[in-house]
Amino acid sequence: MFTNYNSNPKDAKHYDTTRLRSEFLSEELFNKEKITLLYSHIDRVVALGICPNTTPLALNSFIDNDVFGTQHFLERREMGMVNLGKSNIEVKTSSHTYILEHLDALYLGMGETNVTFRSLDEEHEATLYSLSAPAHCSYPSKRIARDEARVVELGSNESANQRVINQYLHPDVLPTCQLCMGVTHLCPGSVWNTMPAHTHERRMEAYLYFNIKPDNVVFHFMGEPQETRHIVVRNKQLVLSPSWSIHSGCGTSNYSFIWGMLGENQTFDDMDFIEMSAIR
Numbered sequence: 656m657f658t659n660y661n662s663n664p665k666d667a668k669h670y671d672t673t674r675l676r677s678e679f680l681s682e683e684l685f686n687k688e689k690i691t692l693l694y695s696h697i698d699r700v701v702a703l704g705i706c707p708n709t710t711p712l713a714l715n716s717f718i719d720n721d722v723f724g725t726q727h728f729l730e731r732r733e734m735g736m737v738n739l740g741k742s743n744i745e746v747k748t749s750s751h752t753y754i755l756e757h758l759d760a761l762y763l764g765m766g767e768t769n770v771t772f773r774s775l776d777e778e779h780e781a782t783l784y785s786l787s788a789p790a791h792c793s794y795p796s797k798r799i800a801r802d803e804a805r806v807v808e809l810g811s812n813e814s815a816n817q818r819v820i821n822q823y824l825h826p827d828v829l830p831t832c833q834l835c836m837g838v839t840h841l842c843p844g845s846v847w848n849t850m851p852a853h854t855h856e857r858r859m860e861a862y863l864y865f866n867i868k869p870d871n872v873v874f875h876f877m878g879e880p881q882e883t884r885h886i887v888v889r890n891k892q893l894v895l896s897p898s899w900s901i902h903s904g905c906g907t908s909n910y911s912f913i914w915g916m917l918g919e920n921q922t923f924d925d926m927d928f929i930e931m932s933a934i935r
C-alpha cells in the first residue's frame with residue numbers, strides 16, 4: 656500500500672515537478688494479479704487498482720487491518736468500482752455475486768464481507784478501478800450497468816471540449832454515504848476537460864485517466880486558481896486533487912477519465928467556477 660499525506664497549498668506552490676508528481680500522481684496503481692492500494696490522507700480516500708486473472712483475489716488479503724484499525728476493509732467504509740477493461744469481472748460478497756461488463760459499476764455498502772474479484776476471461780486479466788470512503792451507515796450494494804448511469808453532455812466541438820459525463824454513483828441514481836463516481840469520455844477531436852476550471856472546497860476529487868492512446872499524454876492542471884501547475888499524465892494514472900485545487904486537463908488526443916469525489920456534500924453542481932479572467 657502506498658500512503659500520501661495532505662499538502663498545504665502554501666507549501667505545494669513551491670513543489671518542483673518531482674515533488675508534485677510524488678504527492679499527487681499515482682503512476683503504478685494497476686499491477687497484474689494484485690490489488691494495489693493508495694491510502695490518501697486527503698479525506699481518507701483509498702484508491703484501488705484490482706487486476707485479477709481467473710483465480711479470485713480476496714480484498715482482505717491485500718489489506719493491513721492494523722492500518723485501518725478494523726477487522727475487515729468495509730467494516731467502516733463504502734466502495735465504488737468501475738470495470739475499465741474488456742474482460743468481464745465477477746465480484747462476490749458473502750451474500751451476492753455480481754458480473755461487471757466493460758464500464759459497468761458496482762457500489763458496495765458498509766459492512767460487506769468476503770469480497771473477492773476474478774476475471775471471467777481466460778485470455779486476459781481484468782482491470783477494475785475502485786475508490787473507497789469512510790462510511791457511517793450501510794446503504795444497499797448495487798450494480799449500476801453502463802446504460803443506467805445518468806448522462807450529461809457538455810462542451811462543444813468548437814471549443815475542443817465536447818464530452819459525455821456518465822454519473823454512476825450520484826444521489827439521483829443510488830444513495831451512498833459520501834462517495835460520488837462517474838466516467839467522462841471526450842469526443843474525437845476534443846481534448847479539454849473542465850475548463851473553465853472549478854474548485855469545490857467541500858469535496859476532494861480523484862481523476863483516473865484512461866483510454867489515453869500510446870504516445871499521447873494529458874496535461875493535467877492543478878493548484879490554486881492563481882497558482883496553477885501541471886502534471887503530465889499517461890494511461891491508467893491517477894491524480895488526486897485536494898479541495899483547494901482545480902482539476903482540469905488537456906490531452907494530445909481525446910481520452911476518458913473516472914472522476915470520484917468525497918467530502919461534505921454530494922451536490923454535484925455546486926462548483927466554484929474560476930473566471931477565465933482570473934485564472935493564472
Ligand SMILES: O=C[C@H](O)[C@@H](O)CC(=O)C(=O)O
Nearest residue numbers: 818820839848849860914926
Ligand atoms: O466536480 C465535477 C468534476 O470535476 C467532474 O465531473 C468534471 C467532469 O467530468 C468534466 O467536466 O468533464
Ligand SMILES: [Zn+2]
Nearest residue numbers: 853855860902
Ligand atoms: Zn470537480
